[in-house]
Amino acid sequence: MMHVAPVGGTAVQDHVALAEIELCGELIIAASAAHEERLSLESIDEVLRVAEERGAAAD
Template sequence: MSVAPVVAAVQDHVALAEIELCGELIIAASAVPEGRLSADRIDEVLRVAEALPGGSDGKDRT
């Protein structure tokens, strides 16, 4: 019987990025007195505008 080798430093970079974004959402949500984040605030926390074409604010400039 053989035992599979132990890999000490396996990292899933996508999963780590998702965990970081979830943490940022939790922190942002805890700072909102009314208890809910607006869609605009969620986009801001998740940096959606940075990923969209057309500029840093996400608005299409055509």
């Protein structure tokens, strides 16, 4: 007997997990674009938009 997921709105989305996956993807793209070099901490912060988050938290 084969079990199949029901059709409909039963899927649960974890928006935090999806955002983390997106940021990981952006880091992977940035790292591959850097070729042989390591990403600097400043570059990583830029990819992860750390300054934007700090600015938003301060508001």
